[in-house]
Amino acid sequence: MKNKSIITLDNVSRDNLNELFNLADKISENEIKYNNVLKNKVVASLFFEPSTRTRFSFESAVFKLGGNVISLADAKSSSASKGESLSDTVKTVSMYSDLIVMRHNKDGSALVADNSIDIPLINAGDGAHYHPTQTMLDLYTIYKEKKTINNLTIGVCGDLKFGRTVHTLVKMLSKHYNVNFVFISPDKLKIPDYVKKKYLTNMNYKETSNLEDNIKDLDVLYMTRVQKERFFSEDEYIKLKDKYILNNKSLKVAKEDLIIMHPLPRNNEIAKEIDNDKRAVYFKQVKYGLYIRMALISLIIGDL
Numbered sequence: 426m427k428n429k430s431i432i433t434l435d436n437v438s439r440d441n442l443n444e445l446f447n448l449a450d451k452i453s454e455n456e457i458k459y460n461n462v463l464k465n466k467v468v469a470s471l472f473f474e475p476s477t478r479t480r481f482s483f484e485s486a487v488f489k490l491g492g493n494v495i496s497l498a499d500a501k502s503s504s505a506s507k508g509e510s511l512s513d514t515v516k517t518v519s520m521y522s523d524l525i526v527m528r529h530n531k532d533g534s535a536l537v538a539d540n541s542i543d544i545p546l547i548n549a550g551d552g553a554h555y556h557p558t559q560t561m562l563d564l565y566t567i568y569k570e571k572k573t574i575n576n577l578t579i580g581v582c583g584d585l586k587f588g589r590t591v592h593t594l595v596k597m598l599s600k601h602y603n604v605n606f607v608f609i610s611p612d613k614l615k616i617p618d619y620v621k622k623k624y625l626t627n628m629n630y631k632e633t634s635n636l637e638d639n640i641k642d643l644d645v646l647y648m649t650r651v652q653k654e655r656f657f658s659e660d661e662y663i664k665l666k667d668k669y670i671l672n673n674k675s676l677k678v679a680k681e682d683l684i685i686m687h688p689l690p691r692n693n694e695i696a697k698e699i700d701n702d703k704r705a706v707y708f709k710q711v712k713y714g715l716y717i718r719m720a721l722i723s724l725i726i727g728d729l
């Protein structure tokens with residue numbers, strides 16, 4: 426993956442994923458061995474949209490690999506607020522850095538930015554479109570916790586319309602693995618047609634609005650937050666936001682070896698009471714994310 430940009434994951438093969446998972450395994454076993462891989466490298470982290478986990482995860486990954494970070498955590502403090510185009514901003518930043526990690530609220534912005542620069546760019550989320558590194562870490566979490574990604578029944582629940590982590594996960598699972606999907610959402614937040622047409626035509630999937638009746642069949646349950654920032658009306662958001670609340674009661678009929686994932690941040694869709702249930706892996710998922718991002722950055726610009 427040397428010098429590759431990661432925008433939509435179209436250019437990431439199953440072999441690339443295996444290489445990434447193997448390196449993440451090695452890094453997690455011996456972090457210190459990799460603490461010089463980014464010597465003299467500068468990574469620019471440009472977050473035009475709010476983030477805690479993703480930005481910190483990338484920045485922590487760079488520091489642990491011995492590299493340096495220059496960071497924009499708030500769009501208001503960049504020249505974008507003076508009317509500079511995205512392409513001019515990233516072109517400028519690319520003169521100071523070896524890799525750009527960018528999050529932006531507009532679908533497609535990562536591709537626009539990537540086309541403007543000569544260094545690699547990692548898309549850390551573009552609007553409701555894609556979130557490739559979240560999917561890499563989601564797949565790695567499934568692989569670590571279930572020991573396989575194939576032949577699983579994977580429930581995806583919540584905001585399937587606006588959730589970029591959902592769109593990217595569905596894309597990669599359907600391209601590279603053999604799984605059954607159960608899509609659980611209110612009618613208004615169903616998986617978009619473009620995702621269905623592009624990725625689900627040959628897949629086994631079911632759409633439902635009922636979590637209770639379907640939870641017993643699942644090997645993986647991927648919960649998501651209703652994406653308030655993508656709604657046009659507050660009233661509509663309020664009507665939908667608490668449709669699913671996973672709690673001890675809903676887990677009674679679930680498999681013993683189910684894993685419950687969430688890209689985080691959560692709102693009310695997972696009750697705190699299940700945080701100590703061994704099936705809840707969403708905080709482990711955060712840690713897996715650090716190793717995946719260390720592995721990814723090492724493969725793109727590292728001296729391995």
Ligand code: NCD
Binds near residue numbers: 550559649
């Ligand atoms: C997700 C995102 O930003 O798309 N969070 C993350 O990166 N871990 C999910 C969300 O915000 O709901």
